[in-house]
Structure formats: structure tokens, C-alpha cells
Amino acid sequence: MTAHRLLRPRWLATGGAVLLAGVLGIALLLQNGGGACAAPPTSAKHKGKATFYDLAGATGNCNFRPPADDLYVALGRTEYSAALSCGSYIDVTGPKGKVRVKVFDSCPECTVGWLDLSRTAFKKIADPVQGVVPITYRAVPNATTPGPLSITFAEGSSQYWWAVLIDNHANPIKSVKAKGPGGSWMTATHADYNFWIIDRRTGGGPFQIKMTDIYGNTVTAKNIKLIPKKKQTTSVRFAGGSTVTASPPKSHSASPSPSPSSKKKPSPSVSPSEAPLTEAATVEPTQEEDLALAAAAPKPTC
Numbered sequence: 001m002t003a004h005r006l007l008r009p010r011w012l013a014t015g016g017a018v019l020l021a022g023v024l025g026i027a028l029l030l031q032n033g034g035g036a037c038a039a040p041p042t043s044a045k046h047k048g049k050a051t052f053y054d055l056a057g058a059t060g061n062c063n064f065r066p067p068a069d070d071l072y073v074a075l076g077r078t079e080y081s082a083a084l085s086c087g088s089y090i091d092v093t094g095p096k097g098k099v100r101v102k103v104f105d106s107c108p109e110c111t112v113g114w115l116d117l118s119r120t121a122f123k124k125i126a127d128p129v130q131g132v133v134p135i136t137y138r139a140v141p142n143a144t145t146p147g148p149l150s151i152t153f154a155e156g157s158s159q160y161w162w163a164v165l166i167d168n169h170a171n172p173i174k175s176v177k178a179k180g181p182g183g184s185w186m187t188a189t190h191a192d193y194n195f196w197i198i199d200r201r202t203g204g205g206p207f208q209i210k211m212t213d214i215y216g217n218t219v220t221a222k223n224i225k226l227i228p229k230k231k232q233t234t235s236v237r238f239a240g241g242s243t244v245t246a247s248p249p250k251s252h253s254a255s256p257s258p259s260p261s262s263k264k265k266p267s268p269s270v271s272p273s274e275a276p277l278t279e280a281a282t283v284e285p286t287q288e289e290d291l292a293l294a295a296a297a298p299k300p301t302c
Helices: 014-026 077-083 119-125 287-296
Strands: 046-054 072-075 089-093 098-106 114-118 133-139 150-153 162-167 173-179 196-198 207-213 218-224 231-233 243-245
Touching (some): 046 119, 072 077, 077 098, 089 114, 098 114, 114 119
Antiparallel strands (some): 150 162
């Protein structure tokens, strides 16, 4: 039996709602066609359009709490890519300027190239009265994050089944593996609501959790305790790749989280409370490095 997460209601803000119907009739020309294969945006420049919306709930489909700066974006099904894009960053340029946004949500009605921004983000690139504007956008490999990777076990996680939410990774995560003391590596599956799930007996931990991004960087967090609803802040970052022991779990509790079904397969909605984190400097890639990262990213397959 497979768990399915219902998409949250999403509401276009007033300006976007008023003008959207007209825009759909006019049809903005996009560089990417609607029939493209599912894949996250790349670091190449893309053309598209932007609208904006207001949250109907506390989290988007990526199950993150809204960023402190309120700069986030929802992507259509193709570019959301079954949650692969979650947590990555995109630079969006519009008539007024540029803004960097975190992939936070999915937008079922959005086609390829249509980015649905938070109202705050939209205001940085255009006048909200416009409702919808032409844009260019590109993914940002190795973007600066508010802190190192964090790992939160979903409510209901146990030695027989668990799910984790990983945040502050910036680069899309391609694979996650875990193992307990004396055990072998177990491969997690990625749900479209952005939890990494191991549906088997895992043991009680503590765990090593190995994460690999789409550019081939691998990091391993150690000493991850099996404590549901507690955000554990590690010292791991994808930039450069490393293996570092995780910090002890923080003492704060998470916000409302998923309730598992009798099959132990919830539709998670963990909202870890955000502890202040010290931001470490991250060097943005040079043009040559950026091209190399783009070449290293996996190509979509149809």
C-alpha cells in the first residue's frame, strides 16, 4: 500500500488571479515546451513567466517551513520532478530586478517555465499589480544556505520504518542511504512530498546517513539519533563534499507533523522549528565551474 500526499490548496494572489485568465489566452512563448521530461531546472538560462501566490497553510509540498526571508517558489510538475527540486535555489530575473528563491512547493497547474513565486519574491522583480510577468531564471548550484544540512525524522518513525526530511542541502539530492551500527547500507526511496523513506527494519540507530547530490558530491552525517520530530543539525555541506559527525540533536521540538496510518506509512507534513544557525560563507561557482556542474547533472530520460 503506497501513501499518497494530497496537494495543498494553492491560491493565486489577487493581482495574479485577475490577470491570469487573460494571460492564458494570450500565451507567453516559453523556451521550454510543456511536454519536456521531468527534471529540475538547470544552471543554463531559461525563459518563462512568473505569477505569485499566498500560502494556504504553513508548509508547501516540500514540507519545509517558509524561509525566514519569505523568498520561495512553487514549480510545475515537470520541474518539481517528484520533489527532486525541493530545497534547491533559483535566480529569477524580471522587469525590476533579480531575486533568489528556494524551491518550496509544487504547482500542479504550472507548465514548464511558469514559476509561482511568493508575494515577497514577486515584489522584488515586478509590481504585483502586473500579476504575471516574463522572466529568465536559472538554478544556482552550491547556493549559500542558512546553515549546514539538517535531518528530521517524521512522527511515527521507528526501528521498523522511518522517514527523514533533509533541509539546507541547496543542491538537489539524488540518493540517500543509511546504516546502523554493524549494519549494511539501506537505500531510501524519495516520496513526492520530499521525505526519504526506508520501509524495513532499520534498527534503533544511531545512523550514518549518506547523501549524494545530482552533481555527484557525497556527504555522510554520522551519529543521527532516531528521535522523531527533532531537527538534528549536522556539520555537513555539499560544497566540496566531506564526511563529518553530526552535532547532537537540538532541544527544540518540531511543529505539527504527520500522523502515521495503521500501515506505518504517513503522508508526512513535518514542520521542524527553525533554530538560529550561523551562516558559513559559500563560494559561488565560476563560469567554468558552473558549466562543469551543468554537464555533471543527470540528463532527463523519457
